[in-house]
Amino acid sequence: MSTGTTPGLDDGAVTAWMESLDIGVSGPLTFERIGNGQSNLTFAVTDAADGRWVLRRPPLGTLLASAHDVAREYRILSALQDTAVPVPTTIALTDDPAVTDAPLVLMSHVDGLVVDSxxxxxxxxxxxxxxxxxxxxxxxxxxxxxxxxxxxxxxxxxxxxxxxxxxxxxxxxxxxxxxxxxxxxxxxxxxxxxxxxxxxxxxxxxxxxxxxxxxxxxxxxxxxxxxxxxxxxxxxxxxxxxxxxxxxxxxxxxxxxxxxxxxxxxxxxxxxxxxxxxxxxxxxxxxxxxxxxxxxxxxxxxxxxxxxxxxxxxxxxxxxxxxxxxxxxxxxxxxxxxxxxxxxxxxxxx
Known part of the structure; x- marks a missing residue:
């Protein structure tokens, strides 16, 4: 289990959830907020064997109705997996209150460069x-x-x-x-x-x-x-x-x-x-x-x-x-x- 708490994540609970998915996670995990996005929060996840994934969750605090729906985003990404549109591979979605206080999406990490500045x-x-x-x-x-x-x-x-x-x-x-x-x-x-x-x-x-x-x-x-x-x-x-x-x-x-x-x-x-x-x-x-x-x-x-x-x-x-x-x-x-x-x-x- 990882230690510490990343704002927006329960590090230990998320680590246990990812280990349960049988995707080759080798703890402990580190979580780092990435990107310059101003809406849903995105985190890079790295394990002890240098495996890498990406997590997405809604912003913190009170949200407007219908906004920041990461479960819907997960549906869209999953539907696009076998199309000509290049997207990350979707892995899992959870809204289990034992893991997270808001829906959490796990997807593959895509090697490359984001031109965000x-x-x-x-x-x-x-x-x-x-x-x-x-x-x-x-x-x-x-x-x-x-x-x-x-x-x-x-x-x-x-x-x-x-x-x-x-x-x-x-x-x-x-x-x-x-x-x-x-x-x-x-x-x-x-x-x-x-x-x-x-x-x-x-x-x-x-x-x-x-x-x-x-x-x-x-x-x-x-x-x-x-x-x-x-x-x-x-x-x-x-x-x-x-x-x-x-x-x-x-x-x-x-x-x-x-x-x-x-x-x-x-x-x-x-x-x-x-x-x-x-x-x-x-x-x-x-x-x-x-x-x-x-x-x-x-x-x-x-x-x-x-x-x-x-x-x-x-x-x-x-x-x-x-x-x-x-x-x-x-x-x-x-x-x-x-x-x-x-x-x-x-x-x-x-």
Whole structure:
């Protein structure tokens, strides 16, 4: 049994649970929180024989209803095991109160590099940055090509118009987690609701696809084919319009000359493609009409501002939820809202 207690885990109980799974665990185990995720908590687990696994659990403290559902995330990852989408191998899920106070997901550790900071991105050559950037639209295409029937994900979420569902859900989240009044949030929501494009297809949507949520092989130079070895953090995955994922990628993809780069600075380094190139690559990989991408970019920025406000609120309520590089600030959230307004104006929504 391991000793000590990791915030969010009962080290001894989790060790006993993992030993009971017959996966070759050789105790004692060490647990280390990893990544710069601002939502569900992720831990690297290492045993005495240098075996490695990954654990996920919801944030600490009081949570909003339906948020941070790691059991649902486990279902999605399990359904994707035999598809073209690169994901970690799922191992086990438990909500046994003798083990954990919240659902706990165990999955394989994927060797590779997470480009979750400019410092990490700076270790890569410009050719490698380019390859990673070019692989992202192609990987989105793989996600959007998943057969919902054969994977059993056809009932994962509603098939009703995705934009309306998103606006309803995240407006409610804003009301429950906001720390102040921000008139532009409601103004944007009203305009986005009035301008929503017609939904013509329903696909799997990752919901949070950006550089920090992929694992790259970390090897090679300009080889796009091996650039992404796993897509992680499927907490916001749902069914909806595939262009929503493209819009989200753009929302997180800062460029060096942006007025407000915020926390997403890695893509500003030389070598990474520009946002318009990502859109063109996605269109080429999937054959989809991307003319409405400006709408989805604005919606994604609006949603991102709501998420950032919620993360800030959770960190205020419980310091243990604060990520490695800190949590969003009011200035950061206001900057994202400003980008959402500017993008909406450019798209003719406001």
């Amino acid at each position: 400019p410092a990490v991105a700076g270790t890569l050559s410009e050719e490698r940055r380019r390859a990673i950037g070019e692989a992202m639209p192609a990987t989105l295409g793989k996600i959007h090509a998943v057969d919902l029937e054969s994977t059993g994900l056809v009932d994962l979420a509603s098939h009703k118009p995705y934009a309306a569902r998103q606006l309803k859900r995240w407006s409610a989240q804003w009301e429950q987690s906001k720390t102040r009044e921000v008139p532009d949030i409601e103004r944007l929501a009203t305009a986005l609701a009035a301008s929503a494009p017609e939904q013509t297809e329903v696909s799997l949507v990752h919901g949070d696809f950006h550089l920090s949520n992929i694992i790259t092989s970390g090897a090679g130079e300009g080889n796009v084919d091996d650039a992404i070895v796993a897509v992680v953090d499927w907490e916001l995955c749902t069914l909806g319009d595939p262009l929503a994922d493209v819009g989200a990628l753009l929302a997180y993809w800062s460029e060096a000359d942006d007025d407000n780069v915020g926390m997403f600075m890695s893509s500003t380094l030389p070598g990474f493609p520009k946002r318009n190139e990502l859109v063109d690559l996605y269109a080429a990989a999937t054959g989809r009409d991307v003319s409405a991408v400006g709408y989805w970019h604005a919606l994604a920025l609006w949603k991102l501002s709501v998420i950032a406000e919620g993360v800030m609120r959770r960190a205020i309520d419980d310091e243990r939820n604060r990520a490695r590089d800190g949590s969003p600030t009011t200035d950061l959230v206001d900057g994202i809202i400003g980008r959402a307004v500017a993008t909406a104006e450019e798209a003719g929504i406001l």
